[in-house]
Amino acid sequence: MQNKELYYETLHQGYGQYFEVKKMLFEQHTEQWHLSIFETNALGRVMALNGAIQTTERDEFIYHEMLTHVPLLAHGHAKRVLIIGGGDGGILREVVKHRDVEAITMVEIDAAVVDMCKSYFPKHSDGAYDDPRLALVIQDGLDYVRSAADKFDVVISDCTDPVGPGEVLFSSEFYQHCKRLLNDNGIFVAQNGVPFLQEDEVSNTVRRMHSYVKDCTFYQAAVPTYVGGIMTFVWATDDIAAKQLSVAELEARFTRAGLATRYYTPALHQASFALPAYVQRAVASALTITE
Incomplete structure (x- = not known):
């Protein structure tokens, strides 16, 4: 998370997408990963791993x-x-x-x-x-x-x-x-x-x-x-x-x-x-x- 409202995907250098975060549901940091699960209005619940979107409820x-x-x-x-x-x-x-x-x-x-x-x-x-x-x-x-x-x-x-x-x-x-x-x-x-x-x-x-x-x-x-x-x-x-x-x-x-x-x-x-x-x-x- 770069601030309280937006999640920026960082999979591609210099290009990406952002998500307006309605509510952060789960977040975990380990030595190997940073896992985030959050609620959005546009795509429902979203899972991201190490800055890459893994899945969304909507698509x-x-x-x-x-x-x-x-x-x-x-x-x-x-x-x-x-x-x-x-x-x-x-x-x-x-x-x-x-x-x-x-x-x-x-x-x-x-x-x-x-x-x-x-x-x-x-x-x-x-x-x-x-x-x-x-x-x-x-x-x-x-x-x-x-x-x-x-x-x-x-x-x-x-x-x-x-x-x-x-x-x-x-x-x-x-x-x-x-x-x-x-x-x-x-x-x-x-x-x-x-x-x-x-x-x-x-x-x-x-x-x-x-x-x-x-x-x-x-x-x-x-x-x-x-x-x-x-x-x-x-x-x-x-x-x-x-x-x-x-x-x-x-x-x-x-x-x-x-x-x-x-x-x-x-x-x-x-x-x-x-x-x-x-x-x-x-x-x-x-x-x-x-x-």
Whole structure:
């Protein structure tokens, strides 16, 4: 907090956004982080970590729907899903809507994050933690994928930006183990920043991931809170055809799933793989290098 009324995001040097704080609900300083949860008129409750906005009540549905329904509906018959991070419960809330999913493993580094988000952001999880298909594991995400023996159809990494403790979830080792945990034609997705301001995140991910899969690319969505243009989500799979489904097929799967969404549509799903030229160039350049 720079004063009693405004919270300034400091993720991007020389550029950012501010929030009028109606009420500070929670604030904690440790050696590793500065966590703030506050009430606003414009976006409801907001969570910020180390000067970067993590989630807001008003627009979280865009991020969580696109990071969940795109891989699950593209896969078409996912039975086992792994969520890395996601302690606010938003991804879990969307995954449990898929009735055909039989088992969900969620790995969160800190149980306090889960409890805090249940208290301050109850609509994010909306009771999803009570779903009997869930196995909640309190463990570091990299440590989990290093040692896990289970296989999954979809792996969703809902992680913070690649700085500090979250940096390992963008490493080549993490991607290699996530690929190892995928069943044949399984799909891995993860948030990958705003490429207009964080183009290096696109390049780094491609360099570190593309040697493990046949198809490493991105899809996108516009999330108002994550300023600077579109947000990209990494897409990694051996199933080349998974991102090429027709709108008619996606419509059929969406209808069968009986989903109710506020952002996701089958047509938007297909269109989300159309990337701006500057992102395409970053991907093409990075494909020539392996880290």
